[in-house]
Amino acid sequence: MIGITPSRAVLLGLAVLCLVQWSIPLALIQRGQTALAQGTPYKFRTAPVDPSDPFRGRYVTLDFQAALVPSAQVEATLYEGQRGYASIRIDAQGFAQLHAVRATEPATGDYLPVTLQWKDHEQARLRLPFDRYYLDEAQAPQVEQRYRESNLRLGPDDVPAPDPRPTYATVRVLDGYAVLENLVLNGEAVAAEP
C-alpha cells in the first residue's frame, strides 16, 4: 500500500470496521422508522400462546390467527421450513388475513415474508416475522396475564367470541418489511409511544 504504513493501514481498517458496525443497526433503524412512518397499518388478531412457552422475560410471546391458513392457499411446491411470501387482505371485521402463500414475492399488493412450519390436508401453519412484543421488565408479567386472559375469550375451534373490545397487534408493512407497532389488549394500547 503506497504511502501508508502497516500500522496506519490497520487503523484505517479499524475505522472502516467501526463505520460498518454503526451502519448495520442504523440501517435497521432507518428501515424500521420508514416502515412505521410510511407503511400500511394492519391489525392482526392475536391467538392464545402455547402455555408451555407463554412468557420469557421481558417480552410477550404473540401468536396470530392469521398464521393458520387453508392448505389450498399454499403453493404445492413449498416445503416445510421453506421461506415464502404471503399476500395480505382485510376481512369483514377489518383484521388482516393471509392468503396466496408463494415461494416468490407477489407483483402487487402488500405481503409478509413467512416460513411454512407444517402443512396437512386442511390447514397450513406459517411463522410470521413478528412474534414478540418487548416491554418494560416490570410491566411484562401484568401485560402477559392480560394478554392471555383476553385471548381465552375464544369460542369453539379458536373462533373469537364476539367482543366489542378485541385484542390485536398493529403492524406496519412496507415493501414486505413488517414492523410491530403496538399491542392492543381489549381495545387498550399497551404502549403510549408506538
Place this chain on the structure above:
Amino acid sequence: MKRPAEWLLQELPQLERDGIVDAATAERLRLRYVGAATSTGWAGIVFPLLGLLLIGLGVVLLVAHNWDQLSRPLRLLLAFTPLLVGQLACIRALWRASPLAWREAWASFTAVAFGAALALVGQIYHFPGDLDRYLLTCGLVALPLAYLMNVSAVLVLCAAAFAGWSVVGLDVGWSGANVGGWRMLATLALFAALAPQVWRLARAAAPDSLRLNAVLAALVPLFFGAVLANLLRAPVLGVWWFVELGALLVMLDAQTRDAAASIWRRPLALYGGLATTWGALLGSFPQAWRMDWSSGALAAIPQQWAVLVIGMALLAVLSWRTLRSGQWLAAMQIVPALIMALVASVDVERWAVPLAIFMTLYVLTLGLARVRVGIAQRDPGQATGGLLLIAVLILLRFLDTEWSFTARGLAFLLTGAAFLAANAWMRRKVHA
C-alpha cells in the same frame, strides 16, 4: 518475584562485563528471552478480558430492562454507548500499541457490544429478526476485528456465532432438501475464514503456548459441531465425519507438534484421539452396523459427500506423511474413517459381526501398540492410556453379551484385578 527470563535479561550486562558471555551471545540471549520477559501470563489476559466482558454484559442487562420511563432515543443512546466506548478503546489500544491483554479485552468487549446493540435495537423497535441471521451478522462483523487487533478471544466468539448459525438454521427446512447444500459449504467457508488468523497465532506463539492451545481447544469442538449439524439427517455420514476429522486432527498434531509434550497441551491430538476411539468402540458393537445406514447416506446431497471425500483425500496424504515420519501409531487412526468410507453407501447388515470383530481387533491392537510404545519410550502416560483402552474394550464386550449378573460380576472383578496387576508390572518395566 521476578520471572527467570526477566532476571536473566537484567543480569546480562554484568555477565558480559565479567566476560562470562561475549557480546554476540548476550545479543542472542536478549533476542530469545525478551519476548518471554515482556509477555503477559494467563491471569494478565483472562482478568481484563473477563472484567470488561462482565461490565459490558452488565450495561446490556440494564438497558435490556427496557425502561418504560425512558424515551426511545435515550434508550438507543444507551444501547450504542458500549459500542462507542469499545471502538474508541480499540483505536486507542492500536494507536498506543497496548499490551496484548488489553487488546484482547477491548476487542472482545467491542464484539459483544455490537451484538448487544443490534439486539437492543431490535428490542426497542420490536423488529423482526431470525436468530440464525443475527448470529451470522455478529460473527461476520466481529471477524475483521480479530485480524485488525491480532487477537484470539474474538476468534472464539466468531466461531461460536458461526456454529450457532449452523445449528439454529437446522429448524429452517428440517424436511426439505435445503439442509446441507449451500449451508454446509457456507459453514466450511466461514470456519476457513478463521484459519489465517489461527495460523498467524501459531507462527507467533510457541507450540505449547497456553493462548494457542486455548484457542484450538475452543475452535475444534465448535467446528466439529457446526459441520455435524449439517449431517444430522444422515447419521452414517455424521459418524464418518466424526472419525474422519478425528483422524485428521491426530495427523495434523503428529505433523506439527512435539509428540513429547503433554497430551493436555495438544488439543488436536486429544480431541482427535477421543473422536477416533469413540468411533472405533461404537463400531465394535454389531448392532451399530445393523442400522439402516445406506438409506441416510444415499439421501444426502452431493455437497455433503464432496466434503467427506475431499477430507478422505487429505487424510490419505497426511497419513502417508505421518507413516513416513515413523509415527505409525498416529497413522493407525485412519482405520475407522477408512472403514466408514468403504461402507457408507452399502447395506452392511450381513457383515455386522465380521465388522464388529474387525473393529474390536483394531482397538485391541491400538491399545497393545500404545502399551508397547509406552514401555519402549519409558512413557507411563502412553502405556496407561493403552491399558485403559483395552480395559474399556473388555468392559464394553461384557456389557454387549447376555451373561448373567453373577458371571458378569466375576468377569468384571477379574478384569479389574488384571488391569491393576498389569499396570503395576508395566510401571516397574517403564521405570526399570
